Amino acid sequence: MGDKIVILEDIQKIYQIGKVSYQVLKGIDLEVEQGEFLVIMGTSGSGKTTLLNIIGLLDKPTSGRYFLEGEEVSKFDSKKLAYIRNRKLGFIFQAFHLVPWATALENVLLPLLYRPEGFSKDDEKRAISLLERLGLGERIHAKPKELSGGQQQRVAIARALITNPKLLLADEPTGNLDSASSKEVMNIFKELNAEGLTIIMVTHDPEIAKNGKRIKVIADGIFVDEKQV
Amino acid sequence: MKNRFKQIFLKDILKELLANKVNLVFMLLALIISLTALNTIYSLGASAKKQVLDVLANLQFGKDAMLVIAGGGKIIGVTTTRTDTMKMKDVENIERLEFVKLVSPWVRGILEVSYEGFSEKMRIEGVTPSYSLANNWYTKEGRFFSEQDLKNMAKVCVLGAEVPQKIKAKQVIGKKIKIGGEYFEVIGILEPKPSFGHFRHDERILIPLTTAMRRVFNKDYLDAMKILFKENTDIELAKETIRGILRQNHNLYGIQPDDFRLITPDMAIERFTATTRILTVFLLAISVISLVISGVIIMNLMYANIEERAPVIALRLALGATPSNIIQHYLTMALIVALISGFIGWWLSLGLMQLISFFSPLKPLFSWTTFFISLGFSMLTTIIFSLIPAYKATQIEPSILLKSL
Numbered sequence: 001m002g003d004k005i006v007i008l009e010d011i012q013k014i015y016q017i018g019k020v021s022y023q024v025l026k027g028i029d030l031e032v033e034q035g036e037f038l039v040i041m042g043t044s045g046s047g048k049t050t051l052l053n054i055i056g057l058l059d060k061p062t063s064g065r066y067f068l069e070g071e072e073v074s075k076f077d078s079k080k081l082a083y084i085r086n087r088k089l090g091f092i093f094q095a096f097h098l099v100p101w102a103t104a105l106e107n108v109l110l111p112l113l114y115r116p117e118g119f120s121k122d123d124e125k126r127a128i129s130l131l132e133r134l135g136l137g138e139r140i141h142a143k144p145k146e147l148s149g150g151q152q153q154r155v156a157i158a159r160a161l162i163t164n165p166k167l168l169l170a171d172e173p174t175g176n177l178d179s180a181s182s183k184e185v186m187n188i189f190k191e192l193n194a195e196g197l198t199i200i201m202v203t204h205d206p207e208i209a210k211n212g213k214r215i216k217v218i219a220d221g222i223f224v225d226e227k228q229v
Numbered sequence: 230m231k232n233r234f235k236q237i238f239l240k241d242i243l244k245e246l247l248a249n250k251v252n253l254v255f256m257l258l259a260l261i262i263s264l265t266a267l268n269t270i271y272s273l274g275a276s277a278k279k280q281v282l283d284v285l286a287n288l289q290f291g292k293d294a295m296l297v298i299a300g301g302g303k304i305i306g307v308t309t310t311r312t313d314t315m316k317m318k319d320v321e322n323i324e325r326l327e328f329v330k331l332v333s334p335w336v337r338g339i340l341e342v343s344y345e346g347f348s349e350k351m352r353i354e355g356v357t358p359s360y361s362l363a364n365n366w367y368t369k370e371g372r373f374f375s376e377q378d379l380k381n382m383a384k385v386c387v388l389g390a391e392v393p394q395k396i397k398a399k400q401v402i403g404k405k406i407k408i409g410g411e412y413f414e415v416i417g418i419l420e421p422k423p424s425f426g427h428f429r430h431d432e433r434i435l436i437p438l439t440t441a442m443r444r445v446f447n448k449d450y451l452d453a454m455k456i457l458f459k460e461n462t463d464i465e466l467a468k469e470t471i472r473g474i475l476r477q478n479h480n481l482y483g484i485q486p487d488d489f490r491l492i493t494p495d496m497a498i499e500r501f502t503a504t505t506r507i508l509t510v511f512l513l514a515i516s517v518i519s520l521v522i523s524g525v526i527i528m529n530l531m532y533a534n535i536e537e538r539a540p541v542i543a544l545r546l547a548l549g550a551t552p553s554n555i556i557q558h559y560l561t562m563a564l565i566v567a568l569i570s571g572f573i574g575w576w577l578s579l580g581l582m583q584l585i586s587f588f589s590p591l592k593p594l595f596s597w598t599t600f601f602i603s604l605g606f607s608m609l610t611t612i613i614f615s616l617i618p619a620y621k622a623t624q625i626e627p628s629i630l631l632k633s634l
Contacts, residue, residue, distance in 0.1 A: 049631045058547055058628040079551050086549020093630055097544045101244035109237060111548040118234035159548075171631045 004067075005167055005198050006032035006055060011064035013050050013221075024050045025061070026221040032167075032200060037193040039212030040202045047221040049171060052202045056089055056169045057081045069166060086114055090160030094172035096152045098144040098159075104131060105140045108158045123162070130158040134188065150181030157188060168192065170201040174208055186211045242562050249537065252530050257570045259526040263519035264574025264607055268599050269581045270516055274509035276582070276594040281501045284423050285494055288430075289365035293330075293458045295468065296492040297475070299451060310488040313450040314479045320454060322474050328462040333363035334454035336441050340409035342434065344396040351392075352433045353408060355441020363455045371402045371417030374437050382439045386413040390421035391431040408434065409445055464493060520606060524614035527566070531559065531618035535625075543627045552623035559622055563615035564608060571607030575600050 013025040024047045032038055042048040053059035054066065057073060066074040073084060098107045108127040112119035131140050134154040144152055153173060160168055170189070174182035190211060193199050201212060209215050210229060217225035246253050285291070299315040300308030320334045336355040341348060360366070361373045368387060378385055386408065393401045405412045413436060424430040442448055458467055468491055475489055476482075492500075535542065542555060550558075582593035 053628040053631055056547070056631075058631070059626070082546070082549050082551040082554075085547060091547055091630075095630075097540060097630055099241070099541055099544070101248045102241060106237060106241070110241075110545070113234070113238060113241070114545070114548060114550040114554050121233070124233070163549075 003034040004031050005034050005036075005069055006030065006200070007065075007067040008055070009065040009067075011051070011054060011061045011066065013047070013054065013059075014062045024221050025054075028064070028218075028221075028223065030216070030223070032198065034198055035193070035196050037189070037199045037211070037213040038201070039209045039215045040200065040218055041204065041206065041209045041215055042202075042218035043204055046218045048202045048204075048218050051218065052169060052171055052200070055200060056091060057085050082114070086111055086163060088166045090163060090165035090168045092153070092156055092160055092168065092170035092173045094175035096144070096149075096156045096176070098152055098155055100144055103141045103143060104136060104147070104155045104158075107144070107155055108162050110159060111163050127158065127162055130161055131155070134158055148181070149177050150184055153177060153181070153185055154188070157185070161192075166198065168197055168199045170199065172203055172205075173201065174203070174205070182208065239561070242558060242565065245534075245538065245541075246562060246565065249534060252534055253566070256527050256530045256566050257573070259523040259530075260520075260566065260570035260607055260610065261574045261577065263516055263523045264570060264603050265577040265581060266519060267513070267516040267606060268575055268578030268603050269585075270509060270512040271602060272578060272582050272594050272596070272599050273585070273591060274505065274513075275596065275599075276591045277505045277509075278498070278502050279594060280423075280591065281498055285497060285501075287365065287423060289363060289457070290455075290494050290497060292464070292494060293460065293462065294363075294494060295456045295458070295464070295471075296453060296490075296497070297456065297471070298453045298490045298492060299488070301487045301489060310486060312452075312488070313448070314488050315451045315454075315475070316449065316478075317451070319475055319478050320451070322478065323454075323456060323471055326467075326470065326474075328459050328467055330457040330459050331359045331363060332454055332456050333357060333359045334438060334451045335360070336438065336446055336448065336450075336452045338441075338446050340445070341407075342396065342409075343407040344398055344404075347396045347398075349395075353441070353445070354433055354435050355438040355445070356435050357438045360435065363457055366419055366422060368417035369420040371415070373417055374435075378437045379439050382443055383437055384411060384413045384440060384444070385416045385437065387417040387419060387435040388415060389419050389429075389431040389433045389435075391429070392434060393418060395432065406434075408436065411444060468493070520610050524610040527563070527611055528614040528618060531563070531615050532621070535559070535618050535622045538622075539625050540630065542622050542625045543630050546623075546625065546627040547630055555623045556616075556619045559615055559619035560612060563611040563619075567607040567611040568604065571604040574607065575603035578603070 008028050008030040011025055011028040012023065015022045015024055028051060040048050040051060050059065054061050061074060064074070065072060068084065068088065073081065076084065099110060102110070105127055108131060109119060109124065112123055128140055131137060134157060136151060136154055139147060139151065144155070147155065174185055177185065186208065189199055189201070203209050213229055215227050215229060216223050297315070300312035301310035302308045317334070320332050323329055324332050334357060338353055339350050340353045342351040356374070357379060358374050358376060367373065369390070373387060374385065386406065388401065393399070396406065398404065401415045402418070403415065405414050419431070422430040436445065456471070458464070472487065472491060476487065479488055481488065545555060578599065579593065579595070585591060586593050
C-alpha cells in the first residue's frame with residue numbers, strides 16, 4: 001500500500017430524491033499511485049463528478065471504503081475531513097471559483113486562512129513566487145474580473161498548490177477556457193506531474209484526456225475501459 | 230505575522246460586506262433606527278432623573294432632610310385620615326430633639342390675588358423665617374420675614390421670582406397687593422429656582438405663618454413641615470423618633486394608622502420619577518421590540534447574503550474551512566455591522582437629545598453608559614439573530630462546486 005495514494009473499494013453512491021433513488025456509482029474500485037496523472041473520462045451523467053466529489057472528500061459514499069494515504073477517510077467526521085482537504089488536497093474547478101472581491105494574492109492565500117497557525121511572511125512570499133511561476137507576477141493585486149479565463153484558472157492553480165497538496169483534483173479544468181489557454185493549463189499540469197505531484201482529472205473531452213498518463217472511462221456509474229497513454 | 234493574517238481575515242469579511250452594499254445599508258439602517266430610539270429614550274429618562282435630583286438638591290432636600298405632611302395614607306394618593314392634627318406643639322417638640330438642626334412648618338392654600346387690574350388664584354404659603362434656610366432660598370430683593378413679623382402677625386408678603394411679572398407689577402417692593410381680601414405689603418422677592426413639570430416654584434407668594442393661620446386660612450393646624458437634621462444623623466432612627474412623638478401628641482396608639490406622612494428625599498425622587506418611569510419603561514419596551522424586529526430583519530438579510538454567497542462558502546469549506554471557521558466568519562461580520570450601527574445609533578441619539586432640548590427643559594446628557602448600552606444591545610441583537618444564518622451556512626454542501634455532472 002506504500003505508494004498508493006488513493007484506494008477505493010466498492011464505492012457506491014445512491015441519491016434519494018423523493019421516492020425515487022438513483023444509483024450514480026455502482027461499485028467503483030480504484031487504486032492511484034504516487035506520481036500518477038489519472039484522467040477519468042465520461043459523458044455527462046456517467047458519475048464522474050460524483051466520483052471526484054467523493055475522492056475530494058466533498059461528498060460521502062453511500063457504501064464502500066476509501067483510503068487516502070493509508071487512512072480510511074470514509075470514517076472521518078466533518079472537522080477531520082476539513083483538515084485533510086486543507087492539508088492534502090488541492091482543487092481546480094471548471095468555473096475557477098475565485099472569491100470575487102479578493103485579489104489574486106488574497107485568493108491564493110485563502111486556504112491558509114483556515115489553518116489555526118495562520119500564515120507567515122514566507123507563505124506570502126511563496127504565494128507571490130507561485131503566481132510569478134504561473135506567469136501572473138504582474139497581476140498579483142488584480143481582482144478576478146480583471147483577469148482572463150486562463151489567468152483566473154492559473155490563480156486557482158496557485159491557490160491549490162499553496163498548501164503543498166499530496167493530490168491535485170481537477171474537474172473539467174479547461175471547460176471554460178479557449179484552446180490556447182487550455183493548452184497552457186495542461187502544460188502546467190504536466191509540468192507539476194513531472195515534478196512528482198499526483199493528479200486526478202475529470203473530463204469529457206478526449207483531446208484533453210490525452211494529457212494524462214492513464215485514462216479510465218466511466219459510464220453509468222462503473223469503469224468500463226482503461227488505457228495507458 | 231499573525232497581524233497580517235488577521236488583516237486578511239478582516240479584509241475578506243469587510244469586502245464581502247461591501248460586495249452587497251444595498252444589503253449592508255439595510256442591515257445598518259434596521260439597527261441604527263432602533264438603537265437611536267433606545268438610546269434617546271434611555272437618555273431622556275436619565276436626564277429627567279438627574280434634573281429632579283438637581284432641583285431637589287437646590288431646594289436643600291438632600292439626604293439630611295425630611296418632610297412631614299399632615300394626613301396619613303400612601304405616599305401617592307388621597308389621605309385616609311384626619312389632616313387637622315399637626316400643631317405647633319409638634320414643631321416645638323421636634324425642634325427640641327438634639328439631632329434636629331431646624332424645623333420649617335407651613336400651611337398653604339390657593340387664594341385670589343389682586344393687584345391693580347390683575348386678579349388670579351395663586352398659591353399662598355404661610356411660613357416661618359427658617360423657611361429661607363430650610364430651602365436654601367433667599368430673597369434677591371428686599372428682605373425675608375423676621376421673628377417680629379411672625380410675632381405681630383404682620384400683613385407682609387414675599388413674592389416668588391416670577392410673580393411680579395405675572396401680576397404685571399414693576400418696583401413692587403413696598404406696594405400692597407390683595408390676598409384673599411386682605412392687603413399685604415410686599416417686603417421681598419425670592420431668587421428664582423429651577424422647577425420641573427407643572428410644579429412652578431417661582432409662582433408662589435409667601436406670608437408669615439401666624440398671619441396665614443389666624444388671619445387668612447383661619448386654622449390652628451399645619452399642613453406640613455420640613456426638618457433638617459444635623460450631619461451624620463441616622464435617618465431611620467430619627468424617622469422613628471419623630472414618628473413616636475407625633476403619634477403620642479396625636480393620641481394614636483396600637484394599630485391606629487399614622488395621620489401624617491414622613492417623606493425622605495428617596496421617596497420624593499421616587500414620586501417625581503414614578504410617572505416618567507412608567508412612560509420610560511413603556512417606551513423602552515417598544516424600542517426593545519423594535520430591536521427584535523431589527524434582529525429579524527438582519528437575520529433575513531444575513532440569510533439572503535449567505536444564499537447569495539453559497540458558492541464562496543462552499544469554496545471555503547472545500548479549501549478546508551471547518552464549520553466553526555464559517556460561523557466565526559459570519560459572526561465577525563455581524564459584529565462589524567453591530568459596532569458600526571451601535572456607534573452611529575449612539576451618535577444620532579446625542580443629536581436627537583440636543584434637538585429635544587430646544588423644545589423641552591430636558592438637557593442632553595452625555596454618558597458612557599448609553600454608549601456601552603448602545604454597543605451592547607447592538608452586538609447582542611446581531612449575534613443572536615446571525616447565529617441561525619451562520620449555522621445554515623455551515624450546512625452548505627461543498628459538492629455544489631462541481632456542477633458538471
